[in-house]
Amino acid sequence: MVTSTEPAARMTGAQRRDQILAAARRVFAQGGVGASTDDVARAAGVSQPYVVRLFGTKRALLVETYRQACQEILAAMSAVPAGPQADKQMALAYTLLLDDRDLLRLVVLGFNGGVDPEVSALARTTLGETFRLFRERTGADPDAARTFVAQGMLINVLLGVDALEHTGEDPSLDALVQCVLAGTGEAA
Template sequence: MSQQNVVAEPVVAPRMTGAARRDQILAAARTVFSARGYTASTDEVARAAGVSQPYVVRLFGSKRELFVETYRQASAQVLTALRSVEPGPDAGRRMGDAYVGLLTDRELLLLLMHGFIAGTDEEVGRIARHTLGEAFRLFRDASGADEDEARRFVAQGMLINVLLAVGAADHAGEDAGMDALVKCTIEAIEERNA
């Protein structure tokens, strides 16, 4: 019985469309910017996406434009979740649930926080202001809540975001005030969901 030399054919990955490559870079940018904020480089994003840094710049123009687009997508994700809630008597609770559900995505959470820090950029600031204002309006309109209740909804969401971003629950026992804040914030969510 003779052995034959078998030469395996190289596996060639299907060529990605421009739109798919753009989405791949934006997904990598979301990961990189959520971890390092605006200080991350286009080179880091390119490595994470498996493409060259000049390709990233060719598609997006600059790190700023890439960050703006990544932040725009994250903000749109929040608003889409809130818009998906039908108006009605329990719309406020369902909007809270929709928002809390988004926060299981740590990259989304951290990217939103980095956007607030980078809000000195006019475009990022515009997106952040629109997102906060639209969350306020959507809550008020869907739930029939007054402005004070809608303000508390947005403020509670921001507080939850900050507590999760700093890992407050993971550091129980370090600070009594923080422990109390985490406890009453989590209890408020649990009471709302009861």
């Protein structure tokens, strides 16, 4: 048996916090707001009292998890430079976010006005900023920016209800999926 003489590296407080937020993203995305701090703690491999000590309440953990997700989306949109290809680059940046289904499912929670007032405010801000960034980066008119945001929201909904995993069950839904996702590389 070989043993290491070096102690296992301990996580910093910031690393542990990030670990808990990553677990919270998965747990809230999959279980909704009914998920508990105990569920998050188990997913993160820490104790529930530790989660509460870091975040205070489940609500505070949810809000911080949601804030982080919104910041990630806006960072992806903000990274696109203004110019003639900005519309395609913003669509690509958004498409790359589609790989993280938990991110998208979590963000959809914010569009239910009854979840939490602060989460709803973050959702509104993210929608508005995405609209503004698209117009600013592309020079597009309000209708084109609205279409970009609306297309993104429809993609979120389709992915959130696992439409791709239920292909063949409803021809009308299949047609919608093909129509919406045709240019994203997501369509089957």
